[in-house]
Amino acid sequence: MGITLPEFTPLENSLWLTLCGKALDSRFDNSILSDTMADEIVRKLDYDCDKFHMSTNPILLIAQRAKKLDEVAAGFIARNPDAIGLDLGAGLDTRVFRLDPPPGVDWYDVDFPDVITARQRVLPERPGAHGIGTDLTDLHWLDAVPTGRPAVIVADGLLAFLTPDDMIALMNRLIDHFPHGEIAFNGYSRFAIWAAKRYRGTQSVADLLKSPGFDDPREPESWNPRIKLVREILLTREPEVAQFPLALRLFTQLASLSAWWSRHGTTVLHYRF
Numbered sequence: 001m002g003i004t005l006p007e008f009t010p011l012e013n014s015l016w017l018t019l020c021g022k023a024l025d026s027r028f029d030n031s032i033l034s035d036t037m038a039d040e041i042v043r044k045l046d047y048d049c050d051k052f053h054m055s056t057n058p059i060l061l062i063a064q065r066a067k068k069l070d071e072v073a074a075g076f077i078a079r080n081p082d083a084i085g086l087d088l089g090a091g092l093d094t095r096v097f098r099l100d101p102p103p104g105v106d107w108y109d110v111d112f113p114d115v116i117t118a119r120q121r122v123l124p125e126r127p128g129a130h131g132i133g134t135d136l137t138d139l140h141w142l143d144a145v146p147t148g149r150p151a152v153i154v155a156d157g158l159l160a161f162l163t164p165d166d167m168i169a170l171m172n173r174l175i176d177h178f179p180h181g182e183i184a185f186n187g188y189s190r191f192a193i194w195a196a197k198r199y200r201g202t203q204s205v206a207d208l209l210k211s212p213g214f215d216d217p218r219e220p221e222s223w224n225p226r227i228k229l230v231r232e233i234l235l236t237r238e239p240e241v242a243q244f245p246l247a248l249r250l251f252t253q254l255a256s257l258s259a260w261w262s263r264h265g266t267t268v269l270h271y272r273f
Helices: 015-026 036-044 056-079 095-099 113-122 164-177 190-196 239-243 246-255
Strands: 084-088 106-111 129-133 151-155 181-188 228-234 266-272
Touching: 015 036, 015 056, 056 095, 056 151, 056 181, 056 239, 056 246, 056 266, 084 095, 095 106, 106 113, 113 129, 151 164, 181 190, 239 246
Parallel strands: 084 106, 084 151, 106 129, 151 181
Antiparallel strands: 181 266, 228 266
16 A cells, blocks of 8 residues: 655645755765665655756755755764754655664654654654654744753755744744754855746745845854854865766866855855854
């Protein structure tokens, strides 16, 4: 018998874009993320990833930014073996399995209720892993998460779907809930948001994007006095570029010479609080 998923809204359906990117990356001989579980999920559900018409470049960038978020989370957990982990807008992502955190860590995948239901049907149970079904703009969902412990918070693609006011309010609630921690998410410049609304591979989410983007990686420091930039991760300058196909590798290496140009794509922004 096949797996029956809930009827997703257009916003919930956006999870397929990133899941397919990771699945398609895993099929490359020189995979960036090697997320074979993502590929198993799309095959098990018989989902047609070809509908996104993704070329090699966006597939590799989806995988690369996920790897950078994994690295931030893994580093924090290594230093804080009693940490809380939060994956905001988790979709059907397999991050908790890629990280394989130790028993002292509690990991929370947070998304809309129907998405969490889908996770429970598709992904295996794992000790220390929890699902919270909620709208992230709800004021009370963090009541289900322990306080008093350090936290690492990641969000892969989520913030593009939030208004600036909702984004800032969410960050402030998270920071107020924990004694200290780190936050990492995709940074979208204004050009990146503009391009995402026009690129063929992201047309499925173009009308759902609410963030105008921002160009200064230090802008979030103005949202809350506790937020401090750790690192702006320019993907054009990361070691995974060496695994790109030749033409794309040369183009990316050329772009890496300019921080301004590198910010025109997706970056990963890493903060502490």
